[in-house]
Amino acid sequence: MTHENPAEPGTTAEPAAPPSTDNATAPxxxxxxxxxxxxxxxxxxxxxxxTLVVIALVLAGLIQAFLVxxxxxxxxxxxxxxxxxPGCSGDRVLVNRLVYRFRDPRPGDIVVFRGPESWAxxxxxxxxxxILQRGVQALGELIGVAQPSEKDFIKRVxxxxxxxxxCCDAQGRVTVxxxxxxxxxxxxxxxxxxxxxxxxxVTVPADHMWLMGDHRNASLDSRxxxxxxxxGTVSIKNVIGKAFVIVWPPxxxxxxxxxxxxxxxxxxxxxxxxxxxxxxVLPFGMWxxxxxxxxxxxxxxxxxxxxxx
Numbered sequence: 001m002t003h004e005n006p007a008e009p010g011t012t013a014e015p016a017a018p019p020s021t022d023n024a025t026a027p028x029x030x031x032x033x034x035x036x037x038x039x040x041x042x043x044x045x046x047x048x049x050x051t052l053v054v055i056a057l058v059l060a061g062l063i064q065a066f067l068v069x070x071x072x073x074x075x076x077x078x079x080x081x082x083x084x085x086p087g088c089s090g091d092r093v094l095v096n097r098l099v100y101r102f103r104d105p106r107p108g109d110i111v112v113f114r115g116p117e118s119w120a121x122x123x124x125x126x127x128x129x130x131i132l133q134r135g136v137q138a139l140g141e142l143i144g145v146a147q148p149s150e151k152d153f154i155k156r157v158x159x160x161x162x163x164x165x166x167c168c169d170a171q172g173r174v175t176v177x178x179x180x181x182x183x184x185x186x187x188x189x190x191x192x193x194x195x196x197x198x199x200x201x202v203t204v205p206a207d208h209m210w211l212m213g214d215h216r217n218a219s220l221d222s223r224x225x226x227x228x229x230x231x232g233t234v235s236i237k238n239v240i241g242k243a244f245v246i247v248w249p250p251x252x253x254x255x256x257x258x259x260x261x262x263x264x265x266x267x268x269x270x271x272x273x274x275x276x277x278x279x280x281v282l283p284f285g286m287w288x289x290x291x292x293x294x295x296x297x298x299x300x301x302x303x304x305x306x307x308x309x
Contacts, residue, residue, distance in 0.1 A: 071093050091252060100239055111154070122220060158209075160204060165200055199223050
């Protein structure tokens with residue numbers, strides 16, 4: 001049996017304190033930490049936009065370094081396959097940098113390559129003269145709008161290692177292993193240089209290519225270098241990639257396959273690597289922002305619900 005201690009004489013018993021309601025309104029420690037994290041993650045739109053642009057530029061650089069690169073064609077050595085009309089300049093082509101990791105160049109391919117030391121530039125490209133111009137050029141190279149190096153060439157593969165190339169037969173055609181080629185892409189607008197119109201026979205060394213421009217009277221290609229150590233041929237190690245589509249100007253959108261495979265192509269736009277990188281980044285950025293907005297709304301509704309009696 002228990003007995004309650006009576007109040008001491010002359011004192012009044014204090015009433016019991018009412019139960020605390022702080023727990024009903026104060027968020028738990030976990031909820032408070034989650035709220036702080038949400039506040040830290042919430043960023044202004046302009047900051048997120050800058051982040052997305054930087055990520056897109058990095059992706060464009062990686063795409064151009066390993067997958068697809070945009071090249072500006074400044075010369076007329078591939079008329080009319082490239083440029084297409086008198087006075088036209090600045091066609092841009094996409095170059096597949098990956099395809100030749102799985103196979104060697106084939107006759108008919110249009111390739112971009114670094115010219116050997118003996119190959120003189122076909123065009124003179126003015127270099128940057130100050131830091132600002134160098135920065136602009138670096139950005140242009142990153143997104144694929146800058147002019148190429150003077151040592152970058154674009155030609156068509158005519159013969160590859162082990163084949164013998166010569167010009168010409170009785171009808172003036174180039175022959176490979178004694179068989180004449182049908183070349184509907186050839187363009188001439190003036191008599192050819194006699195030193196270039198006939199050549200060979202030249203047997204192409206292994207892992208090398210014999211290259212010629214479609215504009216036969218305006219192309220300094222393998223024919224102009226038959227006295228070199230490699231007899232005008234170029235190593236496949238110099239190849240940057242295979243040109244497979246014209247992406248600029250829009251009126252010239254088309255594929256660049258062998259003559260039997262040329263077909264129309266839907267619009268891609270230029271510079272394609274940058275467009276592709278933005279296409280990859282923007283949906284992710286929009287999805288990420290929508291999740292943040294939804295999380296913020298959920299957090300606010302949860303706090304409102306806990307505050308209600």
